[in-house]
Amino acid sequence: MYPFNFEYHKASSVSEAISLLNQHDGAKVLAGGHSLIPAMKLRLSDPGVLIDIGKIDDLHGINASKGAVTIGGLTTHSDLAASIVVPIGLSETAGTVGDQQVRNRGTIGGSVVHADPAADLPTMLVALRASFHISGPTGNRTVSAEDFFTGMFETDLEDGEILTAVEVADEQSGTGSAYSKLFNPASGYAMVGVAAVVTVASGKCTEASVVLGGLTPSVMVASSVADSLVGVKLEETSIAAAAEAVQNDLGSDVLGDIHASADYRRAMAPVYVRRAVAAAVERAG
């Protein structure tokens, strides 16, 4: 299968990529290509012009300094999965994406900009309260992960902008993060994906952030679950009780398809919430 033909430009810097994007109407950024190329081969996407950012050095690499970790937009899932400086829940999440070959090519920037409702990284990045650094023709800006995801395959990114890096805070002692996922048995995408970040002091939960993926058109913050966890002594029964609160968060708009109906996903949601929270609590120590 061949994509439609297109014009191809290779950018060697972020500023060159931005100016190329703005010179060509409808041009799209090409990162790892693991969402874009399959869609182009199926001729579901026909961008006309691709701006390849794959060789821009500034977009590579993971740097930890002053309490924060900055992850270049071109960091592959594979490098993220192997990183020991990012929160453990984030490396764990990256390790569940697709398969080794997909992880070797797919990037964090591509995953968040694509904003597939069944993707994994967006869920964890919202739970970790990550921020996204964006460069565009009018300068740089930063947006929180929660505000970035605006709908199914929709984000706050404007035409002509590039996501340059993702920033997360260092994981403090007493805090644990974890991801639990019901895999689509064919594709490996999340049918239910739950990210939990929990802080524990003297056995009690002092802060919790729980986020759902795969279930709704866009990532969803499970604030009822988090509220039910805070102030509570975290044990098997209290975690299970809090997990049931996920039904209040889900609302009526739960996704369903031939792989898993909406009812099935809804029934599985508390199971995966419970597993993610329990694993995060264990890591919080």
Place this chain on the structure above:
Amino acid sequence: MSRNVTVTVNQSEHTCEVEPRLLLVHLLRENLGLTGTNIGCDTSQCGSCTVLMDGQAVKSCTVLAVQADEANITTIEGLAQEGELHPLQESFWEKHGLQCGFCTPGMIMTAHDLLSRNPDPTDTEIRHGLDGNLCRCTGYHNIVTAIQAAASSIRS
């Protein structure tokens, strides 16, 4: 709209004029005549097109040739050295890790990546490592056995 792409494939450098939409797998099979790399699904699922790009396993049906510009590619044809089979090739043969053989080049290239990250994997780690590769014949059992045998031969 054509562009020149320079790739080093199995240690020899080639410069080819390609359309930007040309996939790496077609560059290898059609432009360079290296038909050991197979196309199974053409939809990024089966892994039979797996090659090493700068040492890492990639599905060459999901990489544009222009993205491989200046990269180092290894295909199944590049594994044997001076007439000696690579330990993975040797062990797939010895342990009957194949039946029809269609998936084998991709399995071996993926296993190569796996063993470079984890020289002493458990059976479960091997099975997870092969997540992106489908085999319709063997039932996978002998593939896992073959990779274990290759791992131990490379370690010693």
